[in-house]
Amino acid sequence: MPRSKKSKARGGEKHPEAEGKTQSCGGAQAIAAAAEEESTTSSLQCKDTTQSLPGAESCSTPKEPRRGPTIATTAVFSRRTRLSEAFNSQHEHTVFAYEVPPFTETPGSNCLTRKASLLEQLLLYKYNMKQLIMKEDILKIIHRSHHDQFAEIVKRASERIELIFAVDLKEVDSVVPCYNLVSKLKLPNNGRVRAGRGLPKTGLLMNLLGMIFLKGNCAAEEDIWKYLGTMRVYAGRKHFIYGEPRKLITKDLVRLKYLEYRQVANSDPPRYEFLWGPKAHLETSKMKVLEFLAKVNDAVPSDFPAYYEEALRDEEEKAQGMDAARPDTTVKVNTPPKDTLSITTPPMVKYVKFFPPDKKI
Template structure:
């Protein structure tokens, strides 16, 4: 077969695979890519990361290695003490870049790199300087830096519950502060209110986008993409298995149960009653849209489901309001009746 024809066939097959990966609404991998799209994996312990692939652009030193979030589990597994280089993949953000403008896609990639760098600094308890952040994104993008920093700050707060604050006005020095109400051992503290940032919202998103129930295996596949591993203490979330199978379950935000007729036993996650009461499918969809720089209606079938859920909630609230006066009136009549007849 002529070389040109082979090349066309390979290109056609790649396009077919890309469509199949991004169109399946129930795919846990697609879900993970959607949530992961806007945040790079945190750097932690493990084995050295691979060298840059051909065609990638190399950035200045001073930040941990990263790779395309759409490429799957991309967390570098080297210890963070080494001064590694940031590698920017030209084909990162495969799901969203096809519909983004080139400039928006570029800013998204730069924000992902900056998230990686900020997590590295947070874990190492090192100061965060504006000059260092500019090196990470490349000084050529100085004019775009405020927008890049804004995007990175939003994503690191939404996904990891960390807020970026300037140490002093005009000091060009920053620190990350945890907004999650965790105790010293990483478990949820008593009286913990529903978090609008942190790991719970992405987990609820994965469950919702996978048909409102997700196997434990798929949950861990997703968490691995965020740099959270079973059996490995996470520098923000503590022991992840305890967090998702005990703490969040005891707080009734998640339901963790054995799948019917599974032998050997397999487990799955669902929304818990407190999640149903304190948030909604539309709010979770808005969260997913925000971290992906899109709108809720981009998740078409799930957006329609979220709209139905909103309508049902509104009807339930209206019915409850209507029932309250009727109940009060009935009680009043019963009380009057008791006291009017000796």
């Protein structure tokens, strides 16, 4: 091979260390680049945006009528965006692609919608890389022309992530403003179940707890898998977020005591069912799970009267149990009989008047 070709070939090879350093920031750079590109077009569409959120109606999505009170799992649809390169890697443990319900875009509302979508990608990328989310990075995504709408854009992105992954965006440092996505349940590794990178499994667990609750606090295994099929989660088929679902549900979450997996009594051939585990009872409640399911369905818990009443009874029972378990701290004072009660008066104080030594009395 000629010398020039060899030198070019060597120059094109990446050193493993250099590749590792660039991999962690490549996704964020791609997102930022897409945000910069998007801002040049969306700024024209939202040119007349006012300086305060209440008046920025031209860039807000109008409220849709509330859907009927039917509980259903989070619908998961495939969505391809130009940011896909930020969520792909040669290594299996750093695959960031995920599927979420698409934003509903209407004419005149694309401005905040697109910004929230870009921010959503950044939040999940940072979570997966186990990095804090700096406010300055968020501002880069939003672009300076929309900084006055920071709170609204962050609210939209964080609410969608909450509905899908059951994690909350929380500020962890106010001195150097930064945020983190925090799991609603105390799963290991902040919702990842196992050590390492990955997206949270809390959303799947909350859906499972909800399904068990709706099935009378005990759900047959076949019903669970039928339910998960609506989320495109199938037993024996590796999922890009949850890995091998059967292992996660029947092994990991059972080992962590969030689920109980037992054989149905006297079943032949053997059948199995799921119940809430002790950790689930400790860290959440029927009311919180119902609130999560209701929010997914753009409703409120009271829209489902039977389940709402059961959740209220559960709250009352837990409160009574806590009161019963609380030690009695009442101080009992033994009061002497009335006829022996004596009143102690303070001792009389004698006041002595002092005169200066040189003064004659």
